Amino acid sequence: MEYMSQEGYDKLVAELHQLESVELPRVREAIAEARDKGDLSENFEYHAAKREQSRLLGRIRFKQRVLEFARVIDTKRLASDAVGLLTKVEITNLANNCTVAYTIVSPHEANIMERKISIKSPIAQALTGKKVGDVVEVRVPAGIQRFRIESITL
Secondary structure, three states: OEEEOHHHHHHHHHHHHHHHHHHHHHHHHHHHHHHOOOOOOOOHHHHHHHHHHHHHHHHHHHHHHHHHOEEEOOHHHOOOOOOOOOOEEEEEEOOOOEEEEEEEEOOOOOEHHHOEEEOOOHHHHHHOOOOOOOEEEEEEOOEEEEEEEEEEEO
């Protein structure tokens, strides 16, 4: 089961709709056009369109499967005293005193540019369940880093 925000769920539904109603018909049309050009054994356009269709169908099946097992979390029922899914946590790196804020989200919503990190990431796993003022050690590719939790909000 995948827990996610309403925003993440809606975004996934929109992506699936886009793939099914726009992208897939476009690729099917490209296959039909390429098929009309004659010999399929040496028709590069036909084979490229078939590969694209296969890739799209795989993405559609994946997104359908994620949505099948998705559960939207009611943020009103979440506690903001400890780090968990859909909480925004501000942490300070104790090595360089740099402070950064992240929102802990499902793996399907993770986007580092928006400062949304997956609940399955090493940093989020180390922070989960901790409270303001706690110091956590996280094993990252660069070694072990220590962070202090400055604030937790929903």
